[in-house]
Amino acid sequence: MKKFNFHVKPIGLLDMLHFKQMVPRRRAILASGSLEPITAVYGVNRLAQSLHPKRQKAVVSEIIPRKDANTYVLKADKLAYFRAGQYVSVKLRIGEAVTARPYTLAAAPALALEGQYQITVKKAQDGFVSDYILNNWTVGTEVTLSGPEGPFSYEPLRDEKEVVGLAGGSGITPFMSMAYAILDGTEDFRLTLLYGSRTKKDILYAEELEKICAATDKVRVVHVLSEDEAEGCEHGFIGADLIRKYAPETYTLYICGPRAMHDFLAGELPRLGLDQKHIRREFVPAPSSPEYFASYTGDPSKVYTLTLHLLGEEKQIPLRADEPVLTAIERAGIAAPSRCRSGECGWCRSRLIGGEAFIPDSLDGRRLADDEAGYIHPCSTWALSDLELEIFPE
Numbered sequence: 001m002k003k004f005n006f007h008v009k010p011i012g013l014l015d016m017l018h019f020k021q022m023v024p025r026r027r028a029i030l031a032s033g034s035l036e037p038i039t040a041v042y043g044v045n046r047l048a049q050s051l052h053p054k055r056q057k058a059v060v061s062e063i064i065p066r067k068d069a070n071t072y073v074l075k076a077d078k079l080a081y082f083r084a085g086q087y088v089s090v091k092l093r094i095g096e097a098v099t100a101r102p103y104t105l106a107a108a109p110a111l112a113l114e115g116q117y118q119i120t121v122k123k124a125q126d127g128f129v130s131d132y133i134l135n136n137w138t139v140g141t142e143v144t145l146s147g148p149e150g151p152f153s154y155e156p157l158r159d160e161k162e163v164v165g166l167a168g169g170s171g172i173t174p175f176m177s178m179a180y181a182i183l184d185g186t187e188d189f190r191l192t193l194l195y196g197s198r199t200k201k202d203i204l205y206a207e208e209l210e211k212i213c214a215a216t217d218k219v220r221v222v223h224v225l226s227e228d229e230a231e232g233c234e235h236g237f238i239g240a241d242l243i244r245k246y247a248p249e250t251y252t253l254y255i256c257g258p259r260a261m262h263d264f265l266a267g268e269l270p271r272l273g274l275d276q277k278h279i280r281r282e283f284v285p286a287p288s289s290p291e292y293f294a295s296y297t298g299d300p301s302k303v304y305t306l307t308l309h310l311l312g313e314e315k316q317i318p319l320r321a322d323e324p325v326l327t328a329i330e331r332a333g334i335a336a337p338s339r340c341r342s343g344e345c346g347w348c349r350s351r352l353i354g355g356e357a358f359i360p361d362s363l364d365g366r367r368l369a370d371d372e373a374g375y376i377h378p379c380s381t382w383a384l385s386d387l388e389l390e391i392f393p394e
């Protein structure tokens with residue numbers, strides 16, 4: 001066994017003298033410095049700002065209609081580069097409300113270098129925001145976006161070279177970006193995509209997927225139809241048997257789809273025996289009602305009062321028990337910070353000063369220290385009483 005000998009030199013007189021001279025020497029250096037403010041922007045800061053801007057402006061330059069959805073091509077002189085699978089938060093003012101929604105960037109990341117993003121907005125059942133975008137955005141509409149966000153992207157140090165993607169409905173968008181990135185050589189992995197749709201007509205990006213598969217053998221797509229039987233497609237839901245049928249021997253699983261798909265897969269995935277580190281899930285936005293969770297014991301018909309502390313000012317607003325606290329803040333026209341709206345990113349982190357709140361375990365992405373210090377994520381918190389909250393604007 002190798003032995004290490006540590007020798008600690010005792011502090012001598014010369015060290016003491018040197019130490020004694022340090023403070024006056026530093027003071028002299030500071031005194032001789034220029035009083036002019038530093039004007040230089042350091043290269044590393046410039047790079048960080050261009051990769052992680054807080055806000056970006058873009059204009060709708062083209063609208064590609066799809067079944068119950070539109071793809072919006074957004075252009076600007078400059079847009080931040082992103083990793084295939086990431087999203088941007090779209091900021092909106094709808095009537096009195098100020099809100100935001102996350103949408104995955106669906107095109108190749110390389111297009112961002114030419115000032116282009118693409119997002120696809122699908123009509124949703126209770127889609128207050130998706131309805132607004134589908135009915136109001138036209139070519140020329142100016143939109144405000146966050147910088148690219150989110151950890152749902154391929155990581156070669158962590159992931160296998162083979163990825164099996166499970167997509168449901170508009171959950172195809174991050175995989176479109178990944179497929180394009182594989183095609184143009186930006187990403188280096190093989191993608192087997194099981195894509196669930198109700199019928200053949202509901203498949204989003206059908207033609208684009210076909211073209212990508214024809215152009216590279218690194219991307220393979222299997223359509224799984226729940227309400228239709230069609231040649232060349234699987235029928236039913238994506239479950240463990242279907243995954244085993246198409247998956248290679250070793251792989252990392254990426255999942256993006258509606259809440260119902262995640263719920264179904266929760267019972268299926270243990271049958272695959274995969275290590276948790278090889279299962280990557282895109283976030284699922286919080287449901288509109290807390291009654292979705294079996295552990296909820298509140299009364300969703302109540303309307304409480306939310307006392308807000310914001311930049312030293314105090315404000316009281318109504319707080320419906322059946323919607324996330326963040327929605328009440330936005331409804332009152334207050335621009336609260338948010339990105340993922342699923343309890344994961346921490347952008348909406350706020351301090352709970354008083355009151356009782358419901359935070360379901362599956363949406364509790366808080367750090368332990370935040371939990372103990374009384375911080376909450378209002379996007380995934382529902383009121384059980386009047387609440388008092390301090391929020392921190394961006």
Ligand code: FES
Nearest residue numbers: 339341346348379
């Ligand atoms: S917006 Fe991401 S945690 Fe609330």
